[in-house]
Amino acid sequence: DAKTTQPPSMDCAEGRAANLPCNHSTISGNEYVYWYRQIHSQGPQYIIHGLKNNETNEMASLIITEDRKSSTLILPHATLRDTAVYYCIVRVGMYNQGGKLIFGQGTELSVKP
């Protein structure tokens, strides 16, 4: 699976959009970009994933560049409860094909009042 690079920490004001970048310059054509978050030592929580098109769900939006070498997770209106470590993970295949997730250090997002 391709390696990802994320900033170690970011701050965001409550109510503003949080934009979390991820570089994955060695991504292959069949690799998906997944985002998870971990709130204070709880189990990682799935947020969103995509292959090449931008994706949106009730939690976030995922913007993937045309060359697929980087992506941005957008939390449109960050709340204090969004304070967490956010992980960008690149892996081959969909969940129902099994396979491990390789976690990096992630980005520690602090949402401040």
Next chain:
Amino acid sequence: EPEVTQTPSHQVTQMGQEVILRCVPISNHLYFYWYRQILGQKVEFLVSFYNNEISEKSEIFDDQFSVERPDGSNFTLKIRSTKLEDSAMYFCASSDLGYTFGSGTRLTVV
């Protein structure tokens, strides 16, 4: 919403003792996993399990670790002779169309 359930939430054990961590994956999921996270460090993959056998394991998953699906619902991780460095959060996960983690068991070896 379906959940992965782990018990106990916290376990304290003496060094050298055997410990069994229990998980109930989501019922229609086919793949099961154990991960661990030492305090302040990354979440690390330990093992994946499919069709009643190990499909992949990391170098961390040595002979002191074993996994079992003893019945149709439970998935267990056994550590035969615990060491101080086994102290960590252990997360169970299962996947099918989605990948879902449990809330973890905090294992403290004293």
